[in-house]
Amino acid sequence: MDHILEVTGLNNSYKDFSLTDVSFTLPEDCITGFIGVNGAGKTTTIRTILGLTHKTSGSIKIFGKDMESNEQELKNRIGIVLDEGYFYDELTMDEMKSIIAPAYSGWSDKDYKEYLDRFSLNPRQKIATLSRGMRMKFALTLALSHGADLLIMDEPTSGLDPLIRSQLLEIMKDYMKQGGKGVFFSTHITSDLDKIADMLILIHGGKILFEQDRDILLDNYRLVKGDSKALNNENKKLFLNIQTTDFGFAGVTDKLLEVQKSMSDILVERPTIEDIMLAYIEGGQK
Amino acid sequence: MKILISNASDKPLYQQIKEQIIDAILKGELAEGDPLPSIRSFANDIKVSVLTIRRVYDELEQEGFTTSQVGIGTFVSTGNVELLRDSKRHMVEKQMQELIDTAKTLNITKEELNAMMDILYEED
Amino acid sequence: MLLNLVRKDILIAKKYVFVTMLVVIAIPLFIMLAAPSLSGFFPFLYTVVISELLLLQAISQEEAKCPKASALLCAAPYTRSAVVKAKYVFFLLIFAYCCIVYAIMMLVINQQPNNFDLTTILPVLLFSVIIYGVYMPIEFKYGLTKAKFVFMIGIFALSFGPVLFANLFANITIDFSALAAISSGVKNIVLALASIAVFGISMMVSTKIFSEKEL
Numbered sequence: 001m002d003h004i005l006e007v008t009g010l011n012n013s014y015k016d017f018s019l020t021d022v023s024f025t026l027p028e029d030c031i032t033g034f035i036g037v038n039g040a041g042k043t044t045t046i047r048t049i050l051g052l053t054h055k056t057s058g059s060i061k062i063f064g065k066d067m068e069s070n071e072q073e074l075k076n077r078i079g080i081v082l083d084e085g086y087f088y089d090e091l092t093m094d095e096m097k098s099i100i101a102p103a104y105s106g107w108s109d110k111d112y113k114e115y116l117d118r119f120s121l122n123p124r125q126k127i128a129t130l131s132r133g134m135r136m137k138f139a140l141t142l143a144l145s146h147g148a149d150l151l152i153m154d155e156p157t158s159g160l161d162p163l164i165r166s167q168l169l170e171i172m173k174d175y176m177k178q179g180g181k182g183v184f185f186s187t188h189i190t191s192d193l194d195k196i197a198d199m200l201i202l203i204h205g206g207k208i209l210f211e212q213d214r215d216i217l218l219d220n221y222r223l224v225k226g227d228s229k230a231l232n233n234e235n236k237k238l239f240l241n242i243q244t245t246d247f248g249f250a251g252v253t254d255k256l257l258e259v260q261k262s263m264s265d266i267l268v269e270r271p272t273i274e275d276i277m278l279a280y281i282e283g284g285q286k
Numbered sequence: 287m288k289i290l291i292s293n294a295s296d297k298p299l300y301q302q303i304k305e306q307i308i309d310a311i312l313k314g315e316l317a318e319g320d321p322l323p324s325i326r327s328f329a330n331d332i333k334v335s336v337l338t339i340r341r342v343y344d345e346l347e348q349e350g351f352t353t354s355q356v357g358i359g360t361f362v363s364t365g366n367v368e369l370l371r372d373s374k375r376h377m378v379e380k381q382m383q384e385l386i387d388t389a390k391t392l393n394i395t396k397e398e399l400n401a402m403m404d405i406l407y408e409e410d
Numbered sequence: 411m412l413l414n415l416v417r418k419d420i421l422i423a424k425k426y427v428f429v430t431m432l433v434v435i436a437i438p439l440f441i442m443l444a445a446p447s448l449s450g451f452f453p454f455l456y457t458v459v460i461s462e463l464l465l466l467q468a469i470s471q472e473e474a475k476c477p478k479a480s481a482l483l484c485a486a487p488y489t490r491s492a493v494v495k496a497k498y499v500f501f502l503l504i505f506a507y508c509c510i511v512y513a514i515m516m517l518v519i520n521q522q523p524n525n526f527d528l529t530t531i532l533p534v535l536l537f538s539v540i541i542y543g544v545y546m547p548i549e550f551k552y553g554l555t556k557a558k559f560v561f562m563i564g565i566f567a568l569s570f571g572p573v574l575f576a577n578l579f580a581n582i583t584i585d586f587s588a589l590a591a592i593s594s595g596v597k598n599i600v601l602a603l604a605s606i607a608v609f610g611i612s613m614m615v616s617t618k619i620f621s622e623k624e625l
Contacts, residue, residue: 029326030336050485052625075487086482088422090472095421102414103486173330198335215338219298256296270293 002028002064004150004182005049010058012048012206019044019206022058026182026199031172033197033214034186035277041206042186043083046154050080062150076105079143081153081185084135089128093138096127106147115141133164140168144175151175153185157192165189169196190274202277209280214273220254221276226266235262240276241283252279287315289332299334304342305380311351311362312377318364322352411488415496416503418483419469426468430504434461434511442519455534458508462538463561465504466497474554481625494550494617498609501542505535529594532601539605543612550619 003025010022019041026032036042047053049060051071060067062074087096093116101107116123119137130138136156143151151172157165169192172183187193193200193214200217202209210217224239228249236242238259239251252271253259259266271279287310291302310316322328325343329336343360346352350372354360389399420427434457441453473480484490509531549557 027337047481047625052481052485054622054624072487072489075485078485080482080485082478082482082485086476086478088472088476088479090475091421099414099418099421100482100486103411103483103488105487173326176336177326179326195333198329198337213337214335215299219300 003061004028004030004063005184006059006061006064007045007049008059008061010045010048010060011056012044012053013056014044017041017044017206019048019055022203022206022208024201024208024211026184028182029176029179030198031176031183031185031196032199032201033193034184034201034203035188035190035193035273036186036203037188037281040204042188042203043154044206045203046082046152046184046186049152050075050078076103076146077149079146079148079151081136081139081143081151081156083154083158084132086139087127087135090126092124092126093121093130094123096138097123097142100142101146104146108145108147111147112141112145115144133160136160136164136168140171144171149181151181151183151185153183155186155188157187157189165192172196190272190277193273197273200273202280204281204284209284217273217276218270221252221271221279222254222256223250223252223269223271223275224256224259224266225250225269226263230263230265235259238262239279239283241279252276252283291332291334300338300341300345303332303334303338304345307342307346308351308376312374316362318362320362322360322362324359411492412496412499415483415488415492416500419496419500422472423465423468426465430461430465430468431507433457433464434508435515438512438515439519442515451530451533454508454512454530455537457512458505458534458538459541461508462501462504462542463565466501466542467558467561469497469500470549470554470557478625484625490621491617494620495613497546498613498616505538528598532598532605536601536605536608539608539612543608546612547615547619550616550623 005026007025008023010019012019017039022041022045034042034045044053048055049067051067063077065074067074088099091099097112101109101112119134119141121134121138121141127135127138140156143153157168160168172185173196175181176183197214199212200214201211221240225248228244231242231244231249235258238255239253242249242251252275256268260268287307289303289306291299295302307316307322316322322343323331325336325339329339343352343354347354347360350363352360353363386399437457437460438453441456480493483493545557545560548560
């Protein structure tokens, strides 16, 4: 199985923010969710991968080829959906497409029209008049109409209602059915990932906190609830993070057996991705 | 084929799926030569990650239950007597595991369990 | 690739393209009809400078309204250098259009086609290339607003330039006879080479600036 995207040792330094040693790999035929809170570095990482912002060090390989030396060829195979504001607002969708399409050797007008139809978009409409959801659909249309093998999306679902979000997820699933494709999308809406992600990568403060198969993550961690009095200095260390209230504690741990030995009378549940994400983030801040 | 995965179970997801597929093969619900669903559609349908299904399929193949042909798919392997024997052994192991799980929840120790088994085994 | 980017510039400033095309016809028309003796160097100079100003400014303004659009282009297989070169090509296109229109007008209205030849075109080319060649890298580096400032100065100079120039030279007696002795052919070659040189250097500088820009 090849790696579709391989990021190694990415470092980037800005005034108030830096990416530190960001490394991860995306296996083929997987949908990878890039999660993190706002400001964690998701957009910066994606912009660096796309060459929109420069890195101080590190390498980016797509389909096994180095991005820097094969830029045009690789960008030709990447479909991009970025947060709003990347279009010329005064143009119509068709006009915008006439600018973007010629850059891609695999452009298919047939696919373009089919997606416009599927999304009920009128190509002669001005982009400035589109709602946020329609803009995203248009961006997706452009991204999917040139035979791309990798979709890179930055927060495609933020600000969208649940219906559009689920439509988008369906389209991602359909896209993957073709085989040999990959999807990399960043989000802070973890409920979308529960439904669709195969791999999860968590970034926080410019650093990668974990990179893991979704099911393994959910298999390994448990949400444990119990009496706060049962907590002591020893067993607290078994948890990634603990939250206590007057009515008990809740904590995420991957050492369930030891926890069970250390305290009885506990409730054990499978955590959600959000539980794990928050536990990692809050736990790391101690 | 029925695959039900439990979120409440302690068993890893891939293991639950793998065992249920093996079950289906042994019980004949999946006949020799039958195709298994494609990795992605299977993953979509039971709502697990593609990587999990891939692992299941890989292990099934390693253990000889299935064979896969690149570009075509994964199929239940044909004519493997030894396999059947091993798998019946597997069935016993499975039931034993269930036994042990139950015993643990009832706080029956390994020694007590062994003792019970000794008695029951001699009974035939 | 390049042509598509030029087309993009035309698309985003559609209205201004139309206006400019008219202006390029209108200015010389006006001057030729109102003051036919002036036909030649200065009207052409004005036409070129004003049309380039008008249209290129308009495009930069539209771009500034959607600053991230060029990011999308660069994330697509368009190279950053193509994005820069397209702007320079556009400059040349406008210039070429001005030449053609002016030549036609001279023929049709003035019946003095010999007044409009390389000796008129090349100095104007050099002049506008110098202004544009200085302006573009500044716009790429510092953005539209700061670059506009430079532009204002440019317009200022253009309006008062000739007068200042004349005053300056009234006090300086340089022997231009040597210059006059140089054949026009050589002069043309020098002007042409100088234009190409400034154009090329400016394009290289802009490309370098843009390749390092955060999009």
